[in-house]
Amino acid sequence: MAEAPFTVEVNHSFNPIEKAWSPEIFIKLYTAALDTGFLAAISDRDWKTLCVIALHMDADGHCYPSLLTIARALGVNKSTASSRIQALLQFRWQGQPVVQAMRERRADGTSGRQVYTILPLTPLSFGRRTPDPVRVSTSSRNPELAASSRFTKLDASKLGNPERNNKIPKQQKPLGKQDPKNAPFRQNAEPTVTSSQASSGHAVGGVVAYLQDHLRQAGMRTFPRQWIPRAERRVRQMFEDGLTAGDLTALIDWCLVHPFWRNKITSMDKVADLVGEWQLQGRGTHHGTGVSPSAEAGRHDDSGALDALVVRTDASATV
Incomplete structure (x- = not known):
């Protein structure tokens, strides 16, 4: 299975004191970055620019940092930041771009913000799964809140009726001797993925x-x-x-x-x-x-x- 050299993960943590959700962004670098030669191919400046853009990602996988924001994060002027962004957009890994930039179009027809999207780095393949480079997940720092969330996933109707839980299940005939039309549905069977x-x-x-x-x-x-x-x-x-x-x-x-x-x-x-x-x-x-x-x-x-x-x-x- 091909593995991406790095992923960008956006987590949303709930603060029970402030009663608000706050996003956290992580850039995870994998050993595949060494094995595939990704770190050897990308320059230090391109990697630094890529990290700055990725740290402004929203929950939909889009990045909206302005040119001034990127320049301040890199510690350079706007002209230098613009040239570094263009260099990153021209960088290709295994023949594919890493970052894509697109200018928004306002309702009046004028140009809007520059939108950056980090594209998948794993090769295009058929018949196998490849990891998604942008994963959005939700987590909680409060143990009580997390425990409550896990409890809601249980069947509460069965927890309140011990007799229902203590019933002896009926023995089923071996599957080989059953009519396929009457065979019991196996709930834990893994779904078939083509x-x-x-x-x-x-x-x-x-x-x-x-x-x-x-x-x-x-x-x-x-x-x-x-x-x-x-x-x-x-x-x-x-x-x-x-x-x-x-x-x-x-x-x-x-x-x-x-x-x-x-x-x-x-x-x-x-x-x-x-x-x-x-x-x-x-x-x-x-x-x-x-x-x-x-x-x-x-x-x-x-x-x-x-x-x-x-x-x-x-x-x-x-x-």
């Missing part, structure tokens, strides 16, 4: 990041605040319709080289609207090879960051 369920979250994020990186290269610099959530919903809908992550990356390639549609693609909704046309045209195959023109050209790209995502997706889908 490979698609285990990896769907990372597959969705990978497809969204793939389109967003392509749009940035095409010159799109700002994204609305709801751009990523809307894109993730459309990707999940296309997964439910039977498309795979490899299909969607090929669809994106086809859209971005189409002579008519390439200048009109600004969101995942536009991509989803072209699924039917893409399928009618043979899923965007190029000279019968099954590879889109941009994917072929991407093989010779020096960066290799976006092509790595396609290779990981196609290779994992065959597992």
